[in-house]
Amino acid sequence: MAGMSRGRGRNQFTFNVDALGFGRGDSLPTTTHTPSPLFPPMQFQPVPLHTGEEVEYMLALKQELRASSKNLPFHIRAARTKRDVSRYSDKYQTGEPKNNTIEWSPDWSRLPKELCIKVRKPQKTITGTKQQLKQRPKVAASKEDILQKLETLEKEEVHSEEEEDEGKKKKQNDDEEEEPEVEEDYDEEELEDETDYIASYFDNGEDFGGDSDDNMDEAVY
C-alpha cells in the first residue's frame, strides 16, 4: 500500500512514519545476503534440567524400557536381504523364525481372521528327498550300500508323506504344530547332517582376530 499512491504526493507515505521506529533520514538496517544461520546464537541460555531422585528413576526406567523392547517378540525385523554370495553359515545363522508366524500367541478371537498367518509347511521334505536320491548314490562306495540307502530313503519318504497328511489334518483343527515339526526337524537334521557336531556350534570364523588374546605366547602374523 505504501507504493501505490505514486500519483498523489511523491514524498508522502500513507501510514504514520513514526510508528515504524525510524525517521526518514536514518539509515535502513543492513540487508541480509545469506539465509539466517541454522543454529543462531541464543540470547538467553536455557534453564538447566530438573534433577532429583524422581527424575533419575524415570530416566533409568526409560532407558530400560527401550532396551527391553528390542528383545520382545513385538519388535519385528524384516528378513535380512541376501548378501552377494550365499554362504554356508547362512544355514546355521537364521535369526528370523523359520515359519512366518508370530512369535507370541495373541488371543485370536480379538483379531480379525485375515491377520492369522497359516503355517506353510516347509517344502524341504519333498525337494530334500529328491536331492538326496540324486546325490546319495554318487557318494556311496559299493552297490550294496547304494541299495541299502535307497531302501532307507524310500522308507523315510513314505514316512514324511504320512507326516504331511497328519500335519494337514492337525492344522485344520488349529492345534499346535509342535509334534510333526519336531519330528521333521529331526528328520531334516538326520538327512542333511551326517556329522556328530551340534548344529548351533558352528562358528564361521568371522570373529577371528577380534577376540581378546589373553596369553600372547605366540606372535600373530
Next chain:
Amino acid sequence: MTAQEVRLCGLLLQEHFGDVVENVGTHLIRNGVLTLRALAHETKLALDLVKKSLCVLVQHGMCTFGPGRRGPAGPVEYHINCEHILHMLRYPRYIYTAKSLYGDTGELIVEEILQRGQMTMSSTVKTVADRLTHNMPEGQSMDYNEVVSAFSRLVETHFLQRCPPMASAESSGTGSAETPPAVTQPSNPESHPDCYKLPYISLSGHGKRRRSSEDGEADQRAAKKAKTDSSECGDEGIHWQVNFERFHLHFRDQAIISAVSCKLDQTSGEIVRTMLRMSEVTTSANAAFTQALSANEIFRALPSNYNIARPILDQYLTLLVDDPMEFVGKAGDSGGGMFVVNLHRALANLARATLESVVQERFGSRSARIFRLLLRKRHLEQKQVEDFAMIPAKEAKEMLYTLLSENLVQLQEIPKTPDHAPSRTFYLYTVNQLPTARLLLQHCYKTVGNLIERRLYETKENKRLLEKSQRIEAILASLQATGAEATQLTEVEEMITAPERQQLESLRHHINKLDSSENQVDETIFLLESYINSTQASR
C-alpha cells in the same frame, strides 16, 4: 494429524517396534483408514510382515479395526489411534506413579501390561511374581496372593481396566448357511458394565526363581507346563489394559496441588488434595468443576496428622477462594460454605503460566511483561503497549515485532474508513491463549522429535565404541562368572583406553541429558494437551 505428530509417532514406533511397524504405522496415519491389501500395496512390504505389524499394533491398542465402507461383507478397515502412540512417551511416568502409589508390585504389574499391551490377570500375576522372586535373596519367593491383591487394588481405583469385548455382529438365527462375519468390532471400554470387575481365578503358588545355569530343556518343560497351567485358571479371554485416562486425571490433580502449594503454602495444598480425593468418584472425567463440598465435610476428611482448627480451615478456604488463580470457588453457603475446585479454570491458568514462562525464557523478562500485559488487556495499540509496560519505545517495538514474527502475538486491524487506508486504521496487538497453546504444543512435538533424532545420531556416530564396550563387559561378566583372577580382569578392562573411556563417559552423559529432556518436555506436552482437551470438551 499434523506433520510434527506424524513424525514423532514414526520415531516412537521405530524405537519400540522396529522399522517394519514404523513403515506400516506411518502409512496408516497418513492415509486414514486402509484395508489390508491396500496397506500392503502402499508399503510395498510382504503381506506376512504387514499382518504381523498389524497384530502388534492392535495388541497394543494403537490400531482399531472395523467393518469397512462396504459393510460387514467387505474387507476389514484399520485405522490408527495416534494419541495412544504418543502415550508411549509417557510410559516411565505411568510406571513411576504406580510405584509411588502401590509399591514395587504395582510398578511391575503396570510395566508388564504396558510392554505387552494386553494381558490376562493370571499371566500377569505369574510373570510379576517370577520377576520379584528373581530380585529377592535366596530362599525367599513371592507369594501369588500378594500380587493378586496389588492387582485388585489397581483395578478398584480404575488404573487398570478390562479390554472391551468384541461385539460381533449378530448373524441371523435361521438355518441359512451364513458364515459368521470375519470381523468383530471393539466398543468403548467404559460402556461395558463389567469393566472393572475382577474375575474369579484359582491361582495359588509362589514365584519361580529362574536359574541361569539350568539347561534349555528345563525351560522348555517349564514353558510347556505353564501353557497347561494357564488353561486351568479360569480367566480365559479377559484381558486387561492400562487406563490412561485415569492416570491423566491423577497427573492433573498432582499439578493442581503442587501449584497451590507453591503459590500459597503446604497446608492449602493439603486442603485441595483432600477436596480432590473426596470428589474422585463423584466427578466425571471432563467435568469443569468438582462436586460441591461443604466445609464441614472437608474438615472431617482432612488427614489426621494435620491438626488445624475449624476457624483456621475457614480462613484457608477464604484465602483460596479470593486468590486470583481461582483454583477454588465458592458455590453456596450451606454447611459452613460449599466449595468446588474449578478444574478447567485451573488447567487454563496452568497453561497460561506455561506460555508466560516460555516467553520469559526465550525472549527475556521484558518481552514476558509485554506478553502478560497483552494476555490481560486483550487488545492494545502500540503506543498503549509502550505506556503500560513502561518500556522505552524503540525497545518495545523491537520486542513486539520479534514476538509477532514468532507468531506468539497477533495483529488485528480495525479500519476507520471503508477503504482500509493505513493511516486511518487501528492496529491492535493481541494474544489468544488457545491458538498460542496449540502452537506451543506443536513446537513441543517437534522438540521431542529433534531430541530423539539427535540421540539416534549420537548413538550411530559412536556405534563402534559402544559395541566394543558391550563386548568387553560381556567378556568381563563371563570371566567373573567362571572365577578368573584379578590380573585377567584388569587386563581385559585395560583394553578400553583412557581417551575411549572419556569418550564413552561423555556419550553417556549426552544421552542421559537428551532422555531427561524428553521426559521434561513430555510434562509440558501433558499440561498443554489437557488444557486443549478441556476447552474442546466444554463446547
